[in-house]
Amino acid sequence: MKLLQGKRVLLCVTGGIALYKAVGLASSLRKLGVELKVAMTPAATKLVSPVTFSSVSGASVYVDEFSVHSGWIPHTELSRWADVLVVAPATANTVAKIAMGVADNLVTLIAMAFQKEAKVIVPTMNVRMYSNPVVEENLERLKARGWTVVEPVEGSLACGEVGKGRYPDNEIIVDAIAASLLPKKFRGKKVLVTAGPTREHIDPVRFISNRSSGKMGYALAKAARWYGSDVVLVSGPTHLPAPWGVKLIRVETANQMYEETMKHFKGSHIVLMAAAVADYAVGEPVSKKIKKGPERLVLELQRTVDILEEMGNQKDSQVLVGFSAETHDLEENAREKLRKKRLDAIVANDVSRPDVGFESDENEVVILTEDGVLTIEKMPKIDLALAILDFLARRFDFD
Numbered sequence: 021m022k023l024l025q026g027k028r029v030l031l032c033v034t035g036g037i038a039l040y041k042a043v044g045l046a047s048s049l050r051k052l053g054v055e056l057k058v059a060m061t062p063a064a065t066k067l068v069s070p071v072t073f074s075s076v077s078g079a080s081v082y083v084d085e086f087s088v089h090s091g092w093i094p095h096t097e098l099s100r101w102a103d104v105l106v107v108a109p110a111t112a113n114t115v116a117k118i119a120m121g122v123a124d125n126l127v128t129l130i131a132m133a134f135q136k137e138a139k140v141i142v143p144t145m146n147v148r149m150y151s152n153p154v155v156e157e158n159l160e161r162l163k164a165r166g167w168t169v170v171e172p173v174e175g176s177l178a179c180g181e182v183g184k185g186r187y188p189d190n191e192i193i194v195d196a197i198a199a200s201l202l203p204k205k206f207r208g209k210k211v212l213v214t215a216g217p218t219r220e221h222i223d224p225v226r227f228i229s230n231r232s233s234g235k236m237g238y239a240l241a242k243a244a245r246w247y248g249s250d251v252v253l254v255s256g257p258t259h260l261p262a263p264w265g266v267k268l269i270r271v272e273t274a275n276q277m278y279e280e281t282m283k284h285f286k287g288s289h290i291v292l293m294a295a296a297v298a299d300y301a302v303g304e305p306v307s308k309k310i311k312k313g314p315e316r317l318v319l320e321l322q323r324t325v326d327i328l329e330e331m332g333n334q335k336d337s338q339v340l341v342g343f344s345a346e347t348h349d350l351e352e353n354a355r356e357k358l359r360k361k362r363l364d365a366i367v368a369n370d371v372s373r374p375d376v377g378f379e380s381d382e383n384e385v386v387i388l389t390e391d392g393v394l395t396i397e398k399m400p401k402i403d404l405a406l407a408i409l410d411f412l413a414r415r416f417d418f419d
């Protein structure tokens with residue numbers, strides 16, 4: 021992800037039992053090319069040594085607010101240095117202190133002095149502590165002051181209890197960090213995204229599908245969320261985790277995708293149809309497994325509904341964006357779909373190339389509108405998704 025390269029991230033860690041997982045976060049951030057520094061509370065150093073953080077991430081680690089050298093005052097210098105402040109994991113104690121303006125150790129002093137907008141906090145604790153109204157109130161206070169709160173997840177906790185309080189996947193925290201650095205140019209916009217393949221059943225154990233991994237659609241859903249919009253993602257079967265902050269609706273068939281997307285279509289400002297919807301389905305899937313028979317088996321397929329075309333017929337003010345997977349005559353075929361489905365833009369890519377497109381983490385596309393063509397060179401799908409949204413914001417005046 022290009023967005024995080026060279027960004028200055030100050031990771032503040034506190035004494036929650038999930039702290040060892042934040043070592044992985046430090047390591048991931050380093051791999052993403054961020055400039056990282058780490059600050060620890062005294063309690064955190066009892067659980068994980070500063071040496072561990074420094075070794076895995078190459079970051080300088082700070083613990084003592086009194087370690088002033090030649091006028092270099094840790095909390096003022098570090099808070100000035102950072103582009104983004106991340107507190108992960110944050111104990112109930114640190115959440116309360118930051119919410120109430122207590123500054124009694126290096127981490128809380130930094131939080132007090134930090135003035136930029138990008139600040140992320142990840143509360144993790146026992147489920148009974150997390151559901152205590154005082155924690156809820158403190159988190160609301162932080163949200164009101166512009167903190168991005170990444171909620172803990174449900175599951176078994178270190179204390180043996182089960183409930184909400186677990187440290188989320190580091191990938192989710194990285195997403196929240198990226199989001200905190202972006203302008204909210206799509207604030208107030210509702211964005212509907214489709215992703216992945218569909219599966220058309222032949223019998224209970226067999227289906228027809230395609231090679232779409234869903235990566236491009238999930239990247240678009242993430243990017244739209246990072247730019248501040250409300251995102252509904254209708255996804256065919258994929259192996260991808262639910263993107264942070266996105267409402268995910270999982271479907272299997274083209275027909276189910278049609279039903280779910282149409283529920284959200286009218287209320288959407290932007291529709292990004294990245295799914296590889298099957299054009300044909302078995303007319304009558306059978307309820308029992310088909311047994312092996314003679315040499316030939318003929319399946320009769322019927323056309324599925326063209327969801328995008330239907331949207332094109334029904335649209336009023338929505339910006340409707342199609343995706344076009346082509347193996348030949350890319351621009352010509354895409355322009356024909358743009359016209360036929362009454363789209364505002366179409367994003368076309370060459371799926372015959374092995375280095376981009378289906379299953380790949382990178383893509384190269386051409387965006388066509390009524391009055392122009394824009395080529396976006398090969399790049400990671402998340403960066404491409406941001407570039408596509410930048411284009412739409414400019415072209416359709418969302419900026």
Ligand code: CTP
Pocket residue numbers: 274293294295296297298299324325326327328329341342343344345346357
């Ligand atoms: N699409 C759709 N419903 C379908 C088929 C396609 O909504 N039943 C949408 C896709 O999500 C994509 C666009 O239409 O945004 C173009 O899909 P593509 O498969 O490239 O084109 P088709 O219209 O199916 O035409 P062809 O397969 O002949 O290229």
